[in-house]
Amino acid sequence: MSTSSTSSTSSTSENETAHALGASRTLWELIERRAALTPDAPVLVQAAADPADDRTLTFGQLRDRCERVAAGLYEMGVRPGTVVAWQLPTRIETALLSFALARIGAVQSPVIPFYRDREVGFALRESKAEFFAVPGVWRGFDHTEMAHRLGARGVFEAYAYDDLPDADPSVLPPPPADGTSVRWIYWTSGTTSDPKGVLHTDRSLIAGGSCLAHALHLKVSDIGSMAFPFAHIAGPDYTVMLLLYGFPAVMFEQFALPAALDGYRRHGVTVAGGSTAFYSMFLAEQRKLPAGEKVIPTLRLLAGGGAPKPPEVYHAVVREMGCxxxxxxxxxEVPMITMGAPDDTPENLATTEGLPPEGMQIRVTDAEGKEVPAGADGEVRLRGEAVCQGYLDPRQSTEVFDADGFLITGDLGHVKPTGHLVLTGRAKDVIIRKGENISAKEIEDLLHQHPAVGDAAVIGLPDAERGERVCAVIEQRGAPGELTLGSITAYLRGEGLSTFKLPEQLEVVEALPRNETLRKVLKYKLRERFAEG
Incomplete structure (x- = not known):
């Protein structure tokens, strides 16, 4: 009885502390407040291939080292408002650089590490970045050479601990106090051929991370994991969660199973996930083991988002993985809108996206923006503190916010009487593969330049492992057999398209299906035809 009461009191205290910290004005204030509370508690653990090379950073070390890195950046010329782009893998050094920039009050533009010339060049040009941090040669690709090839300014490597700039923090000005100024530019391909620069503030990122943290009912005894790109919007989302509840996460520079499993096991990870693709990969490893043996013995929770989750995946994880x-x-644009909670009903966890946090307003409308009856399907629109400030291109902001300030998501769904959100489709023509948005138009625009392609449509097809796979459907102009999946992917690589966007399925047709009025390609017919391909 005494143990239970103590545990309950401790949990209540942790929750109260987390909610109090969530009111921090800036990310740097949040870091300082957490470091003052638990300076010696671990926050980041780098899992290496050789356990002897694992590294750990505490909350106190995070604060102190970030100040020194910030001072080094300041001496390089980084000032409040200076735009700094960085394209770095999921490493302790990446977190140090990012939060050092937050200490200064710089504007930072994270770029996913597997983006190449097309996307990186666009991000650098549009953001007008004055500095660009890269990992050097990483996974066989020379990012430094690419940066110089693109004419980037202020290029420096920041992969290893000793690469990071270092100086006496006494040179620094006071930390920023305003959490509502735009200090983050994230990139999303959306539904157009070029990426869109999404503008965030410290407060919008804290609000998003708070939604995730409070929904999951986390404890200081938990051990999380980051196996996704830290440059993704999920990077600060997850880090805010660590800062609020004071527990650590294991960082994986490269998520590949079964190789990464040893890191999960030796560090006793209790919370893992990322997206539907991650769930499927863990399930595949679980199914290799004898009955009664768990793939990660300490795991109690898989959590994620970013891609549709079939109900059967939920049931398989609970049944087979025992978590x-x-x-x-x-x-x-909105790092966390709704989230499932571990103590919710199996029905809600399997078939909905969870509940919104306090302050997140969800409006479901028809195409003209009028609210539809409760429970009816419509377009999902959002308003709240976690919503971005718009886009780098003001014209795009005008298009995406309605007259009442609601963000038009392009996603379709309805809200249950319980408040749970159910998504039923997407109005936007975007493919979500392993949690990453892929613009169909970008690929189509490149395919139309191929001399043997008469016309092309790119669609997303359901895939148990990836969420969706990319399928290119082509009307062939040249001789039969001239176009193959191999030749198409080689061509797209040559045009600078990132590997994760390459089609995984090719279908050559005599004619694309079109409507009788505007001759618009009917992609839903293609999805119906090739879904089982």
Whole structure:
């Protein structure tokens, strides 16, 4: 009885502390407040291939080292408002650089590490970045050479601990106090051929991370994991969660199973996930083991979002892995919109995206923006503190916010009487593969330049492992057999398209289906035809 009471009191105290910290004005204030509370508690653990090379950073070390890195950046010329782009893998050094920039009050533009010339060049040009941090040669690709090839300014490497700039923090000005100024530019391909720069503030990121943290009912005894790109909007989302509840996460520079499993096991990870693709990969490893043996013995919760979750995946995880699965809904524009909670009903966890946090307003409308009756399907629109400030291109902001300030998501769904959100489709023509948005138009525009392609449509097809796979459907102009999946992917690589966007399925047709009025390609017919391909 005494133990239970103590545990309950401790949990209540942790929750109260987390909610109090969530009121921090800036990310740097949040870091300082957490470091003052638990300076010696671990926050980041780098899992290496050789356990002897694992590294750990405490909350106190995070604060102190970030100040020194910030001072080094300041001496390089980085000032409040200076735009700094960085394209770095999921490493302790990446977190140090990012939060050092937050200490200065710089504007930072994270770029996913597997983006190449097309996307990186666009991000650098549009953001007008004055500095660009890269990992050097990483996974066989020379990012430094690419940066110089693109004419980037202020290029420096920041992969290893000793690469980071270092100086006496006494040179620094006071930390920023305003959490509502735009200090983050995240990139999303959306539904157009070029990426869109999404503008965030410290407060919008704290609000998104708070939604995730409070929904999952976390404890200081938990051990999380980051196996996704830290440059993704999920990076600050997850880090805010660590800062609020004071527990650590294991960082994986490269998520590949079964190789990464040893890191999960030796560090006793209790909370893992990322997206539907991650759930499927863990399930595949679980199914290799004898009955009664768990793939990660300490795991109690899989959590994630970023891609549709079939109900059967939820049931398979609970049944076969012996842990809970909670799934949420977020996007680059709104890092966390709704999230499932571990103590919710199996029905809600399997079939909905969870509940919104306090302050997140969800409006479901028809195409003209009029609210539809309760429970009816419509377009999902959002308003709240976690919503971005718009886009780098003001014209795009005008198009995406309605007259009442609601963000038009392009996603379709309805809200249950319980408040749970159910997504039923997407109005936007965007493919979500392993949690990453892929613009169909970008690929189509490149395919139309191929001399053997008469016309092309790119669609997303359901895939148990990836969420969706990319399928290119082509009307062939040249001789039969001239176009193959191999030749098409080689061509797209040559045009600078990132590997994760490459089609995984090719269908050559005599004619694309079109409507009788505007001759618009009927993609839903293609999805119906090739879904089982």
């Amino acid at each position: 809970q699965l909670t799934h949420g809904y977020g996007m680059t």
